[in-house]
Amino acid sequence: MAGGSSSAPDYTTGYRALASSYRTRLFVAIMVVVVFALGLVLLSLPRLLEGFFLEQQQTILRARSESVATILASELAEISDSGRHPLVMPGGDEAGVSTTLALGDAEGGSVWELTDRVAEADVQVALAPAKDEAAVLAVDVPYPDDAGEEGQTRAPDLAAEWEVPVNDLWYSSSAPPERWLTVRLSNPFTSIEETTTTITRVLLNAALVSLFVALIVALVLAQWLARPLRRLTVTSRLLAEGHLDARVAVSANSPPEVQELSDAFNDMAERLQASVSIISADRDRSREFVADVSHELRTPIAAMRTFNELLLEGAAEDPEAREEFLRGSRQQLERLDWLAANLLELSKLDSGLVALQVREEDLRTTVEDSVDHAEPMAERKGVELRTHLPGDPVMLPHDPPRMGQVLGNLIGNAVKFTPKGGTIDVTVEDSDDGATFTVSDTGVGIDPEELEHVFDRFYRGTRRREERAGGSGLGLAIARSIVDMHHGRISISSTPDVGTDVLVTLPRDVAASSPSDA
Numbered sequence: 272m273a274g275g276s277s278s279a280p281d282y283t284t285g286y287r288a289l290a291s292s293y294r295t296r297l298f299v300a301i302m303v304v305v306v307f308a309l310g311l312v313l314l315s316l317p318r319l320l321e322g323f324f325l326e327q328q329q330t331i332l333r334a335r336s337e338s339v340a341t342i343l344a345s346e347l348a349e350i351s352d353s354g355r356h357p358l359v360m361p362g363g364d365e366a367g368v369s370t371t372l373a374l375g376d377a378e379g380g381s382v383w384e385l386t387d388r389v390a391e392a393d394v395q396v397a398l399a400p401a402k403d404e405a406a407v408l409a410v411d412v413p414y415p416d417d418a419g420e421e422g423q424t425r426a427p428d429l430a431a432e433w434e435v436p437v438n439d440l441w442y443s444s445s446a447p448p449e450r451w452l453t454v455r456l457s458n459p460f461t462s463i464e465e466t467t468t469t470i471t472r473v474l475l476n477a478a479l480v481s482l483f484v485a486l487i488v489a490l491v492l493a494q495w496l497a498r499p500l501r502r503l504t505v506t507s508r509l510l511a512e513g514h515l516d517a518r519v520a521v522s523a524n525s526p527p528e529v530q531e532l533s534d535a536f537n538d539m540a541e542r543l544q545a546s547v548s549i550i551s552a553d554r555d556r557s558r559e560f561v562a563d564v565s566h567e568l569r570t571p572i573a574a575m576r577t578f579n580e581l582l583l584e585g586a587a588e589d590p591e592a593r594e595e596f597l598r599g600s601r602q603q604l605e606r607l608d609w610l611a612a613n614l615l616e617l618s619k620l621d622s623g624l625v626a627l628q629v630r631e632e633d634l635r636t637t638v639e640d641s642v643d644h645a646e647p648m649a650e651r652k653g654v655e656l657r658t659h660l661p662g663d664p665v666m667l668p669h670d671p672p673r674m675g676q677v678l679g680n681l682i683g684n685a686v687k688f689t690p691k692g693g694t695i696d697v698t699v700e701d702s703d704d705g706a707t708f709t710v711s712d713t714g715v716g717i718d719p720e721e722l723e724h725v726f727d728r729f730y731r732g733t734r735r736r737e738e739r740a741g742g743s744g745l746g747l748a749i750a751r752s753i754v755d756m757h758h759g760r761i762s763i764s765s766t767p768d769v770g771t772d773v774l775v776t777l778p779r780d781v782a783a784s785s786p787s788d789a
Contacts, residue, residue: 689713
């Protein structure tokens with residue numbers, strides 16, 4: 272076209288993909304098996320049928336030869352008993368008594384009409400003086416070529432003979448009384464060829480019908496067998512498009528292999544969904560973390576910028592103002608240093624860069640050291656700090672410095688939010704499964720709606736903003752990370768204006784417990 276160009280569909284790629292598909296290969300495999308089986312039947316069955324029919328006709332022809340020999344022997348015996356003439360001369364023929372003529376007389380009689388109806392084949396009759404000797408008389412009686420029925424043909428490979436003894440065929444009473452009569456039937460008319468041709472034709476028609484049925488069945492079977500793979504493909508695409516809740520429907524009548532594959536795929540999808548959920552949650556937490564860090568850093572930076580601007584504008588000339596601004600800048604720098612140290616500590620804990628140095632030591636020693644470090648701060652605040660320790664050693668595997676850090680954060684928070692004259696109790700209890708220590712205070716407490724957020728980073732609550740404003744909101748998050756690394760549990764219960772209890776439980780066997788227990 273002059274106005275543009277159009278491209279024809281790429282049928283080659285579509286045909287190539289269809290030809291290489293599992294469903295097409297399965298269909299071709301089924302059809303190859305069916306065609307091979309039908310071809311094997313069509314090639315072998317006519318030969319087998321022909322051999323069977325030939326063997327059956329051979330048996331029938333043998334029975335006919337026996338019947339014809341019996342009839343001829345009986346007739347020859349009657350001719351000899353009538354005394355009309357002997358059938359076999361001892362020393363040659365005499366006039367009027369030729370042996371050929373004698374048996375030829377029988378040809379013209381009714382006996383040959385009877386044997387024709389019985390034999391239905393070419394008849395050869397031989398008369399011998401004794402068994403296994405040469406015949407002295409032989410007569411061939413061919414069966415007419417037009418005597419066969421419609422559809423019958425000659426079978427030149429079929430022949431059968433029968434021998435019977437015949438008595439008193441000699442004219443002399445001194446001659447041996449017994450002679451041997453042999454009857455041989457050959458070249459009979461049979462329907463083997465027509466029957467085999469008919470059966471082959473029927474088999475060919477049946478094969479064509481079977482091939483057509485097999486074609487339909489193969490299509491349905493290939494579609495049925497490929498359906499689970501199709502479901503897997505559709506579900507995989509849905510997962511790739513972000514539908515993480517997509518699952519493969521498992522039918523109860525599916526093969527065990529398909530059920531096992533579907534279950535494995537669904538299990539993989541569930542794990543993928545859980546992993547993506549964790550990653551998404553971590554991403555959201557990271558965004559919140561960055562936002563919180565930005566917010567926390569903005570306050571001291573803004574304060575120091577204000578101090579710097581005021582000093583540049585002339586406040587530096589006033590000694591008292593200069594000293595106040597420098598002291599405020601120092602406090603903000605200390606706040607920044609504290610915040611950076613806590614952020615670095617929390618980042619190391621979350622990333623697994625911190626390895627615990629777990630050793631079995633007396634937990635009472637760790638608690639006493641932490642209380643001793645917090646005692647001066649409690650005295651300045653006017654808060655009584657008391658410890659309740661068991662008399663026997665509490666031997667427990669833990670990292671003393673890290674667990675001391677947890678206790679330091681908990682006791683520091685308790686001192687910060689407990690008014691003058693209040694009390695803080697640190698209690699240690701031993702058990703068969705591990706040990707627990709509790710930090711209880713009589714401070715301002717925490718509102719119930721805030722309890723679920725106290726372990727969140729940078730969360731400082733809404734009560735007593737003046738006390739909370741001095742912290743970074745990272746102490747409890749760090750404490751929880753350290754307790755989790757010990758496979759322990761930390762929980763908080765609090766009543767506003769009454770006090771707060773923080774309970775930490777540590778297992779006795781850290782290796783046997785799992786982080787999921789935390």
